[in-house]
Amino acid sequence: MKIAIASGKGGTGKTFVSTNLYRVGQKITPQLAIVDCDAEEPNVTQFVSGTNTKQETVTQNLPIIDAQACTFCGKCYEYCNYNAICFLPQIQKISVIEELCHNCGACVYACEHGAITETIKKIGEITTYAHNINIIVEGRVEVGVASPVPVIKKTIQCVNNAPIALLDSPPGISCPFIATVTQADYVVLVTEPTPFALHNVRVTIETLQEINKPFGVIINRADIGNNESKEWFISQNIDILLELPFDIRIAQVYSHGELLVDVEPRYYDMFQDLYAAIIQNIEKWK
Amino acid sequence: MEITIISGKGGTGKTSITAALVSLLKNIVAVDADVDASNLHLVMSPKDYREEVYVSGFTACIDYDICISCGVCESYCRFDAIHYKQERYEILETSCDGCKLCSRACPQNAITMTPNDKSRWFEGKIAQGTMFHARLAPGEENSGRLVQIIRDEAKKKAKKQAYSHIIIDGPPGIACPTISSITGVDKVLIVTEPSKSAFHDLQRVWELTQQFSIPAFVIINKYDLNLSLSQEINDWCTSHKIQVLGKLPFDKDFVRAMIECKSIIEYNPDSKSSKILRTASTELMHE
Numbered sequence: 001m002k003i004a005i006a007s008g009k010g011g012t013g014k015t016f017v018s019t020n021l022y023r024v025g026q027k028i029t030p031q032l033a034i035v036d037c038d039a040e041e042p043n044v045t046q047f048v049s050g051t052n053t054k055q056e057t058v059t060q061n062l063p064i065i066d067a068q069a070c071t072f073c074g075k076c077y078e079y080c081n082y083n084a085i086c087f088l089p090q091i092q093k094i095s096v097i098e099e100l101c102h103n104c105g106a107c108v109y110a111c112e113h114g115a116i117t118e119t120i121k122k123i124g125e126i127t128t129y130a131h132n133i134n135i136i137v138e139g140r141v142e143v144g145v146a147s148p149v150p151v152i153k154k155t156i157q158c159v160n161n162a163p164i165a166l167l168d169s170p171p172g173i174s175c176p177f178i179a180t181v182t183q184a185d186y187v188v189l190v191t192e193p194t195p196f197a198l199h200n201v202r203v204t205i206e207t208l209q210e211i212n213k214p215f216g217v218i219i220n221r222a223d224i225g226n227n228e229s230k231e232w233f234i235s236q237n238i239d240i241l242l243e244l245p246f247d248i249r250i251a252q253v254y255s256h257g258e259l260l261v262d263v264e265p266r267y268y269d270m271f272q273d274l275y276a277a278i279i280q281n282i283e284k285w286k
Numbered sequence: 287m288e289i290t291i292i293s294g295k296g297g298t299g300k301t302s303i304t305a306a307l308v309s310l311l312k313n314i315v316a317v318d319a320d321v322d323a324s325n326l327h328l329v330m331s332p333k334d335y336r337e338e339v340y341v342s343g344f345t346a347c348i349d350y351d352i353c354i355s356c357g358v359c360e361s362y363c364r365f366d367a368i369h370y371k372q373e374r375y376e377i378l379e380t381s382c383d384g385c386k387l388c389s390r391a392c393p394q395n396a397i398t399m400t401p402n403d404k405s406r407w408f409e410g411k412i413a414q415g416t417m418f419h420a421r422l423a424p425g426e427e428n429s430g431r432l433v434q435i436i437r438d439e440a441k442k443k444a445k446k447q448a449y450s451h452i453i454i455d456g457p458p459g460i461a462c463p464t465i466s467s468i469t470g471v472d473k474v475l476i477v478t479e480p481s482k483s484a485f486h487d488l489q490r491v492w493e494l495t496q497q498f499s500i501p502a503f504v505i506i507n508k509y510d511l512n513l514s515l516s517q518e519i520n521d522w523c524t525s526h527k528i529q530v531l532g533k534l535p536f537d538k539d540f541v542r543a544m545i546e547c548k549s550i551i552e553y554n555p556d557s558k559s560s561k562i563l564r565t566a567s568t569e570l571m572h573e
Binding site: 008009010011012015038040041043046079081082099102103104105106109110141143144145146147148153170171172173174175176177178182194195196199200203206207210211224225226248251252254255256257 | 293294295296297298301320321322323324325328344362364365366380381383384385386387390391421422424425426427429430457458459460461462463464465479480481482483486487490491493494497508511512515536538541544545547
């Protein structure tokens, strides 16, 4: 079973919630897994780590056009839906624009002259750490790579056998977020009671409803903003799983790369209840 | 001059700081390039809207009256978007990349491509000039191209109105929408905070700016949450020849301003934060 921790707006506390949930969950669910799906900016291993057991390179195919074999017919250029082929027949020039290529294979399919082959390009890395009987998996895309989606998909596949896996999701609502939440059985949304976060969480919820994913919300720093968010959640019958107070101590502990539940026992109980509430909610949705 | 505000990590204060910079300027174009979680318009309240459709891509659609379930489409799809389910091949819309290869490969011509046309972009008037922002429809792709479109529109507008500056509020992360929001700009301002994760993300996003050879500046927000880490970030910036334009204290006025849909400059012009931002803005806008 997979539980995604997501938000829409960045910086509302996804990684904070995922890592603290992981810590309390270890005592409850043997072989619990945590997966850092924010492959652009992975942060989970700054809070929890283990012994490095496996490192895997994620690659993607990259077409190469042999200008000798090319007849400059233009079919690959026509087939490429991403404008990733620079085609100048007058001066007999043709090349692939690496940054725009989506690795779909249409150009290879199009070429009738065997002029297009594919080579392999590294786009990221997956690192798996063993931590007691639990596992921590991190997806990390190379700087400069346009889409983290292939890395995210592969990263999540690593925990297909875990009884429960917590997926720390990327921000936003576009492809990286979708690649993560579509794999989840339940989504925990972390939000703040501010106009910015409410505006973003509403769109996130619209997205989850469109793909039929059950979810609940956590209101982080519940006392810093206004009541608009909470009132809206109540009016929409959305499950509020937890309201976390604003506490300067939380911000300080987080900034040091420590887990709140390790240093503040009163929060341990709060996260334990949250873990139980999430599991209970998933049962309810089944 | 075109300047983009980014951070790597989300929630460090990009939009609040962008709003402050915009409210300190005149005759500019503001762009919210965080197309999947835009917020700048909540503060700038643009008026007299112009709304345009953005076709983000295409999704394959199978006509089951023609389909013979041969499976050719599945064998070509590299996005794992075609699955055999309940005795027929189905397109998983959330995985379809819109490459059209299945449609081209289908021997029966049973697959057509339907446009994803739910995304929008907007232009509106603000007190300081013009603002552009966009709304990527849930789950739609090519956010990088949408960023490119609103940036192009912003440039056209700036030229027409003879505005000298374009200020772009960037998205979090380091992939396509971030790349699109920084390519070709004159300067990048990175907003960070003293947490291990934000520092890590700052280093990755700075590396990205270096791949494009864009001069980068830093503001350390909420610096007093962890003074020793703020110092460490400051030292790292010095050793990488990055100018730190200011260190902002943790200030609840940022949230209070946001709730009133104002920038910190409008909400509390005489506060310490506003003063620091004024100085930082002058430095940043210096040619």
